[in-house]
Amino acid sequence: MGVSAVRVRGLWKRFGQQVAVAGVDLELPAGKFIGLVGPNGAGKTTTLSMVTGLLRPDHGTVEVVGHDVWRDPVEVKALIGVLPEGLRLFERLSGRELLAYNGRLRGLPGAEVDKRATQLLDVLDLAGAQHKLVVDYSTGMRKKIGLATALLHNPEVLFLDEPFEGVDPVSAQTIRGVLERYTASGATVVFSSHVMELVESLCDWVAVMAAGRIRATGTLAEVRGDAPSLQRAFLELVGAQSRDAGSDLDWLGGGAR
Amino acid sequence: MSTEAITPVFVRLKLSLLRNGLRQSGGRKAAYITSAVFALLFAALQLIGLIALRGHAHAESVVVLAVAVLGLGWAVMPLFFPSGDETLDPTRLVMLPLRPRPLVRALLTASLVGIGPLFTLCLLVGSVIAVARGGAAFVVGGVAVALALLVCVALARAVAAANVRLLTSRKGRDLAVLSGLVIAVGAQIVNFGAQRLGQSGLGELDPPAHVLQWVPPASAVGAVHAVSEGSYGLAAAQLALTAGALVALLALWSRHLTRLMTSPDGSTLPSAEAAAKERASTGLARLLPAGRTGTVMERSLRYVWRDPKTKTAWVTSLAIGLIVPVFNAWQGTGSVYFACFAAGMLGIQMYNQFGQDTSAFWMVAMTISSSRDAYVELRARAYALLLITLPYATLVTVLTTAMLGDWRRLPEALGLSFALLGAMLATGAWTSARFPYSIPQEGYKNVAPGQTGLAWISIFGGMMSAALLCAPVIALTIWLNVSADGDDWAWLLLPVGTAYGAALTAAGLKLAAPRTARRLPEILAAVSKG
Numbered sequence: 052m053g054v055s056a057v058r059v060r061g062l063w064k065r066f067g068q069q070v071a072v073a074g075v076d077l078e079l080p081a082g083k084f085i086g087l088v089g090p091n092g093a094g095k096t097t098t099l100s101m102v103t104g105l106l107r108p109d110h111g112t113v114e115v116v117g118h119d120v121w122r123d124p125v126e127v128k129a130l131i132g133v134l135p136e137g138l139r140l141f142e143r144l145s146g147r148e149l150l151a152y153n154g155r156l157r158g159l160p161g162a163e164v165d166k167r168a169t170q171l172l173d174v175l176d177l178a179g180a181q182h183k184l185v186v187d188y189s190t191g192m193r194k195k196i197g198l199a200t201a202l203l204h205n206p207e208v209l210f211l212d213e214p215f216e217g218v219d220p221v222s223a224q225t226i227r228g229v230l231e232r233y234t235a236s237g238a239t240v241v242f243s244s245h246v247m248e249l250v251e252s253l254c255d256w257v258a259v260m261a262a263g264r265i266r267a268t269g270t271l272a273e274v275r276g277d278a279p280s281l282q283r284a285f286l287e288l289v290g291a292q293s294r295d296a297g298s299d300l301d302w303l304g305g306g307a308r
Numbered sequence: 309m310s311t312e313a314i315t316p317v318f319v320r321l322k323l324s325l326l327r328n329g330l331r332q333s334g335g336r337k338a339a340y341i342t343s344a345v346f347a348l349l350f351a352a353l354q355l356i357g358l359i360a361l362r363g364h365a366h367a368e369s370v371v372v373l374a375v376a377v378l379g380l381g382w383a384v385m386p387l388f389f390p391s392g393d394e395t396l397d398p399t400r401l402v403m404l405p406l407r408p409r410p411l412v413r414a415l416l417t418a419s420l421v422g423i424g425p426l427f428t429l430c431l432l433v434g435s436v437i438a439v440a441r442g443g444a445a446f447v448v449g450g451v452a453v454a455l456a457l458l459v460c461v462a463l464a465r466a467v468a469a470a471n472v473r474l475l476t477s478r479k480g481r482d483l484a485v486l487s488g489l490v491i492a493v494g495a496q497i498v499n500f501g502a503q504r505l506g507q508s509g510l511g512e513l514d515p516p517a518h519v520l521q522w523v524p525p526a527s528a529v530g531a532v533h534a535v536s537e538g539s540y541g542l543a544a545a546q547l548a549l550t551a552g553a554l555v556a557l558l559a560l561w562s563r564h565l566t567r568l569m570t571s572p573d574g575s576t577l578p579s580a581e582a583a584a585k586e587r588a589s590t591g592l593a594r595l596l597p598a599g600r601t602g603t604v605m606e607r608s609l610r611y612v613w614r615d616p617k618t619k620t621a622w623v624t625s626l627a628i629g630l631i632v633p634v635f636n637a638w639q640g641t642g643s644v645y646f647a648c649f650a651a652g653m654l655g656i657q658m659y660n661q662f663g664q665d666t667s668a669f670w671m672v673a674m675t676i677s678s679s680r681d682a683y684v685e686l687r688a689r690a691y692a693l694l695l696i697t698l699p700y701a702t703l704v705t706v707l708t709t710a711m712l713g714d715w716r717r718l719p720e721a722l723g724l725s726f727a728l729l730g731a732m733l734a735t736g737a738w739t740s741a742r743f744p745y746s747i748p749q750e751g752y753k754n755v756a757p758g759q760t761g762l763a764w765i766s767i768f769g770g771m772m773s774a775a776l777l778c779a780p781v782i783a784l785t786i787w788l789n790v791s792a793d794g795d796d797w798a799w800l801l802l803p804v805g806t807a808y809g810a811a812l813t814a815a816g817l818k819l820a821a822p823r824t825a826r827r828l829p830e831i832l833a834a835v836s837k838g
Binding site: 103104105106107124125127128129133135137138139140141142143144148151152153155156157158161184200 | 598599600602603604606607610611614615665666667668670671672673674675676677678828829830832833836
């Protein structure tokens, strides 16, 4: 195996009293569709923010394709594409203007940016809304235009934080198609999610995170082990008991109102 | 639900909402009580003032105008405070089986409960007392007060119902952000109007009042005055006009209400025509330089127009930068040097550049990987600002000079303006990198909670430093003005001030760039709060 797509060593982040990421070591193989899974509050977003250079870690190092994120930003920023969660876009630009702005900031020639933007808008089914301001976009459209800005400069590694959150099935299928085509060409996608079925159907490599730590990594089959589904394997890994709800809420459904 | 019963239900709902205003947390409760007390105090003072006006020669002009302004206030209020009255938001009632006629009756009655209507009632009663002479006039006055109050309330509801699609959309919320500005500018106009009245007397009000006495709700008060004068025919016509307006407004309101409650919500309808309108011309892009510089400039300039917060800040700066020097010059109290105000106000726009981006700053951060990138980014933002500021500051300076006729001082005023502008850009760039803070996108606040200190350091520290940086040019100006043959050399201040300002800006950008490049995650964290 060649250079890993991402190598993380001893990553820590503390916000006041709360430890968000408590010593993450992670090595993600190149050319795979990788899922970072974990319950809400597991530290997925914090980890991805630190890996992409948007948040400074308290300790630890991050390398993307062999380049240190903090010491070699010129290389790293050209290599990666990012779709963060919970951060805005320049929403007072139209979809097309946003792509034009982002591509030119990244130093691509204007004509090339416009060509790529047209194709991305087409493939992502945004051509009809390209002149609408992003502020008026729906959640699914925002995720799609965010994905377009992340892909525009043809990065080697793509980091997507909850790319399917709040997205309708049609848009989700479109995003999926684009990502599958992208990884088939040898690029790496790292995305976070708490929807196991989605990760199971999309990814060939999984890292499970809970309470700021990595609980398991490996191929889908390795992480799933003997469990019937990733969901079951995950619940066992994070130690969640399936609670018996039989005696509570016994009035709910059927019988007397 | 029986239709007869809904009016008391709505009135009770309104009363409990008013009462619940008192059940909020300490600070909000205090604010609620204070504003209520102030409104009532103001209403009482107005009532006393209007009663004192009784018998004054121009009393009828004053009251007609006051009621007309009050009516205007009721008409525009729903546009700026769309969420002002929850009981009256018909979209909350769509699921209930209600008929239009009883609903309008119930909503209208509920609208009459509250501080606003009470304030209006005080003003109307005061107006009638001010102009009514004789028993007949007071009887008509009673009718007039009721009619005018109903017209005001119905006007507000009709405007709100007619514009609900706008008010619940993003454009409507953008409009609400601008409302503070409208109120501020309106207050300035009232201020200047009052000053002129103080100089030339109430007689100035007669011509507009002659027209407005035919416009409801002012026509109701006009009728009271007409009865006092004995012109019963005139009074009947004015009262009929007011009543007609009330009926028309209620019909309009009822129609919009029916349509609102029986058709789909406007916010979910695709707005194809709006999309076509927002297609911006690309003419601007062709004139700007290529690369990051032009890209950043284009985005900054688009935001001046499209982002309501940025737009409000710019319009405020442009307006104050013009009003202070020009109005002072106009009143004969000004000096050419006041023109520097324009440069200073506009220079403030360079402050907290990254806060203006909000958390979208991550897109910028992802493309800055060296001090050079940061320098070009900041320089482009300064260029975008200069594109508006330079011509504007020049215009204001020339205008002020022209009004004062002090052409001899034009070069030095311009030189000082440009030096100050340069110093503001330099300190603005540096504080943008050193003391960034969030600007909340919703509501009127311009600083996120917990960052007020940062904002103060940034703006006031920066402005003080800018003034200090300008000290050499100011000293040179003073020296040339006091020395014997200084006037011959005063023209020198224009090139010196300009060059000095440009040098300051360049130095400021050079200092700010490495700091920006080094602190990208910290800046992003600071501007993403709130």
